[in-house]
Amino acid sequence: MTERQFYGQSLANRLLLGTAQYPSPAILADAVRRSGVEMVTVSLRRESGVERAGQAFWQMIRDLGVLVLPNTAGCHTVKEAVTTAHMAREVFGTKSIKLEVIGEDDTLQPDVFGLVEAARILTDDGFEVWPYTTQDLIVAGKLLDAGCEVLMPWGAPIGSGQGLNDVFGLRAMRAHFADVPLVVDAGLGLPSHAAQAMELGYDAVLLNTAVAKAGDPAAMAIAFANATRAGQAAYQAGPMEVRDMAEPSTPVMGKAFLL
C-alpha cells in the first residue's frame, strides 16, 4: 500500500499531539519523548517583555527535536487567521499552518466559508495549510481546489472527548478523497477512538486534551500512539466485511451426528 505523505513529509508515528493544558512543561516533554510523537501543534499568544514565558516554551519544543505545526486557534475571521499565520511563519520558521477559523463558540465548529477563503489566500502565499474542517465533502473539495494537500475533519467538538461523532461522514470522506492525506482532528477522548479513526483509513489523528488531562499524560500518550499504530495496521491488513447475520467460524462439514 502506498503511504500517503503530508506535504512531502513522511511520519512514522501518526499521532500528532497538542502541547496545551499539561500539568507542567516537564510532563509535556515526557509525553512527547516517551510516545515517540514526531509532530506537535503550537500557538502564538501575547508575550510580556518582563516574564517572557514564550521564550522558555519555544526552547523546550526545539530541544525535543520534533516538527511543529502552528495553529490559528481562536481566530474567528479570515483576516485574523491570515495575519496570525504570517506571524507564526516568522516566529516558528515553518510554512506549515493548522488553519482554524472558528464559526461558533459553543461547539467551536469551523466557519467553513471563512476557512476556504483563508486557505486560498495562504496557499497562494506559499503556506502548507492543514485546515481544521468538517466532514462536508463539498467544503473539502473547495479546500483542495484552494491548494490544500491535507484535510483535517473533526471527530467531535474540540476538547469534548466524545470520539467519532459522524462515522458515516468520515467513511464517506475517506472513500471520496482516496488519495488525500486525512487527519481526524479534535474530539478524541480515548485510544479506542484513535484506533477507530485509523481503522477507517485515516492517515493520522491529532489530539491534545485527552492526553494533557489524563491522570498520567505520558502513559496516555503511549496508549494513543499504540492504538494509532494498531488501527493503521488493521486498516492495511484489510478488515472483514460486516454481516447482518451469524456465520459459523467452525466448519459445519464433518460435524458428528449425535442426536
Next chain:
Amino acid sequence: MRVLLNGDEQQVEAANLAEALEALNYRDVIVATALNGEFVPHDRRAETPIQDGDAIEVLAPMQGG
C-alpha cells in the same frame, strides 16, 4: 507617546516599531509583531513609524492544540 501594547496602555518614546520594542523590554526575544492589526515582519520594524495611540501586538510561541 502613548501606545497600546498587547492591550495595555504604555508610555514609550520611539520613532519606529523596532525602537519601541527595544524600549519595552523586548530586546533579544523571539516574537512576531503587528501594528494596528497588520503584521509587521522582523526586517520591516525599523522602517515602520509609530504614532500616538497605535496598537502594538507582540506575540511569542505558546502551548496550543
